[in-house]
Amino acid sequence: MRILAIIPAYNEQDCLEQTIRSLESTCPGIDYLIVNDGSTDDTKQICERNGFSHVNLPVNSGLSVGFQTGMKYADRHGYDAAVQFDADGQHLPEYIIPMGHALEEQQADIVIASRTLAGEAPKGARGTGSRIIAALIRLTSGVRLSDPTSGMRMYSRRMIGEFARGYDLTPEPDTVALLARRGCKVIEVPARMQERQGGESYFDFTHVIAYMSRVCFSILLFQWFR
């Protein structure tokens, strides 16, 4: 089974190298692709200096475009599965292989690395947001997810094609809900995560509002027309 880890990176000079080193040493058999999303720091230089596998988006375009670029790459190079993997060190590479096994054995389309199943549910405002989204997904698609906002998701070959050619498919929970409703099998495996190891999060207040409104409207309203 050939797995590609897609690693969107926007201004991740502080932790990218460490993330890739740990990915390479933990999962030597797994290919990865860093998608440098028009970073203004040394992300690109770090990739070039170390010979990391990467593509450079010519301008900053956001997570969805970065992720779709990775999915197109996976599609064109015939990968069996692709996993969304954070550049900031939050996601632990030791879970990639187990996720691949779960995908294969249970013939799933999407495998989510769930912090809740590992006994570390997101807390505070993040936890509340996560529970709201989980409730909306259960309400509309009947799928029970313990950690819908987990950013570490693995997709099957069929989903790679879907993302590579689809219209407006974000790597976010609303898309998981949409695909689940269309009959894709979504499962979860327990996984721990770390605090980000450096750099800054996309998620300031305005981004949180934009994220929550998009996800909620998308699940409650738009998915019925897509």
Add this chain to the structure above:
Amino acid sequence: MSPTLRALCVIGSAITFWLIIRRVKKASVRIDDCIFWIVFSFALLVIAVFPDIPAFLAHLFGFMATSNFVFLVVITILLMREFTNTLKISKLNSRLDELIEEQALQAKENEQDER
């Protein structure tokens, strides 16, 4: 329509016309995208110079005041314009994303071919 409203229509028409022509001169807007504004500016001028036209239509549709009719028409036209602009921008964004993705992947392919 009151003389004030007619005067405002003329002023609005002149300003719109001037703004758009200035942009054409500066080569910062395409002719295709100006047509709407030129027609809009011309229409404002027409209703200011011939208030009988909106008055007749307002009466026909049962409006109490011609100005109400004029406001409604202007608002509707602008909203429709805003809607089509949203569609256009959305389409442009999709195309741009597509180009960015293809360019990035192509650059990687080229680099690998060179090696």
